[in-house]
Amino acid sequence: MPVKSNIFTIASQTGYSVSTVSRVLTGQAEKYRISKKAIDLITATARQVNYQPDLVAQTLRTRQSHTIGLLVPGIDNPFFATLSGIIINLLACRGYHTLLADSRELEQEEEQALQMFKGRKVDGIIAVPVATSAANLEKIGRDIPVVLIDRHFKKTTLPYVCTDNYAGARMATEFLLKRGYKSILAIQGVTTSMPNQERLRGFTESIEGKPIKYAIAGDTFSVENGRDQVIKAFREGKRPFDAIFAFSATILLGTIDALRELNLKVGKDVGVISFDNNGFLDFLDPAVTRVEQPLREVSELAVATLFEIIEARRDGLRDPDLIQKLIPPALAVRSSC
Amino acid sequence: MPVKSNIFTIASQTGYSVSTVSRVLTGQAEKYRISKKAIDLITATARQVNYQPDLVAQTLRTRQSHTIGLLVPGIDNPFFATLSGIIINLLACRGYHTLLADSRELEQEEEQALQMFKGRKVDGIIAVPVATSAANLEKIGRDIPVVLIDRHFKKTTLPYVCTDNYAGARMATEFLLKRGYKSILAIQGVTTSMPNQERLRGFTESIEGKPIKYAIAGDTFSVENGRDQVIKAFREGKRPFDAIFAFSATILLGTIDALRELNLKVGKDVGVISFDNNGFLDFLDPAVTRVEQPLREVSELAVATLFEIIEARRDGLRDPDLIQKLIPPALAVRSSC
């Protein structure tokens, strides 16, 4: 059980030079015309001493880490947890590893994570940005391929793949209107994030000019926010709205909780609609109508886009055509409104 | 905007040698009696050229990556997503980065991930093992500090921190008995995993010898499994059990779904109890009684344990006293039984 085996020990054991060993072990044998005898001997001893290449040294030399940096603003949020899960597995399929960082919605931590990614020589970055400006990410993007996911910037040179939140919000709002609701409370999340802004835009553009009463409240994608806003709006027995549009599943949960506390029946007293496709929305009673984000599609396209850039740059070509795509979500109609 | 700055460019810019620059930049200045003048000049130019150390080179030289490998069997499972979130943040607090791998319950992928961790020179590993034997992990554990979390092995030399699933299952079962339920269906998850075995043991030991009818079914921690087992047991209008013990929150969701399909009211027709502390259990109607795992406590102890080993080995000491701890969970009583 040799404690450590490297290319050098194999070299001396087989009598060949480290160069030859390296070329055999990296599959460059025939390119450099290594003899079959050498190949066999080297691979055999490599297996025998259980050789595992030092990926750190390899990275240092080749400038390729086979690692992607994944940056999310809150891995404890089930939405980002699911997203991360999908992406990690997609990357694993391509033989890439994932360095995961959580910015916790803080620009400063985002910046730190990006520096760390750079120092670790990741081959690419997939990020749900929290910064208000694209500047920082664009700068990094010149060194390392970056693809934004879920959130994007208005005018940016960076590729992104996101849900079409504007379209989604329109679908949801129009659905509520068609159902005859007359006064709607929209509870939003982080106001600086693009998904939130787009959902808000979709909501207001669908509703403005119509004889509908509405209000917008809230400022975080959290259960507490959902709860607080509903309590505040419906306090003291008032019932100022007949429908609620929760801008995320977490907000929805808070909403449900508050309505229960207020003794209002979801679907009967107050119609409820939500965003996100957390499976458990189907297990609530009543199941909640929501705009389901095409998470898998978004992730797959983002990963594919990233690798196109990586490969192009690796081959010394310039970046492929800029991909900035919004994938339309789907309305999953249940009985909450 | 210099494209790349390394210790060498700084050296030539300041007129000092790379050694001096390195020592200043790693905070070893006074230890090596570097003059204040040199320190100031070097730090100033480092800042000016926006120097970021190459963490790969640093790792290669120092054999320390400041990275921990985290191995989970399914990041898409909300339970492991939450767990990962907590751990990643705990590690970040200590200035450590996380390399995340998903074994998808497959021994082979676990093995690959461990090899990858080794190659990447992680400073430590936190793993939810899927292997049936501890051998592999123990072998790695001799090279790299390893702490098991959530799942453990019966007899192992590896440290672990897990929920006391046996105690949890006893609490749950005895609660059901106290409530007067007479026939209980237990739906289990992955039968080879220790948490499942312990929950099963807790369940059977609590119930055996008592005049209670019971059955055990199922084999995965999935929604589908929960659904299937209930449908199978309650099919054709039969109502063979008056309570169900779901061994995980995912199984519970399937159970809820099936009961709804069968037109059986949770809490009235059938009592339901579950494991895991997914927050949404409180938003179901009725809210579900469950054994809440002390996830944060478990994570914190696991991380602390890991770093004790890391630091001991770094200092050339032998490993600290073996920590193998089961943290007792708490029963969160709601209205589902």
Add this chain to the structure above:
DNA sequence: AAGCTTTGCTCAAACGATTGCGCAAAAATA
């Protein structure tokens, strides 16, 4: 047999940092 090609391999320089050892100059001591 002389020259050219091919075969099969080795040498040594990177990649970007850290670090034991050593050494000249300045300061302190005798």
Add this chain to the structure above:
DNA sequence: TATTTTTGCGCAATCGTTTGAGCAAAGCTT
């Protein structure tokens, strides 16, 4: 002034790979 001590820093090896360039021996051609 001669010797010792301290101060401040540089040299060069090292971590484990990859890779361009080069070179001897064998094979082929004429």
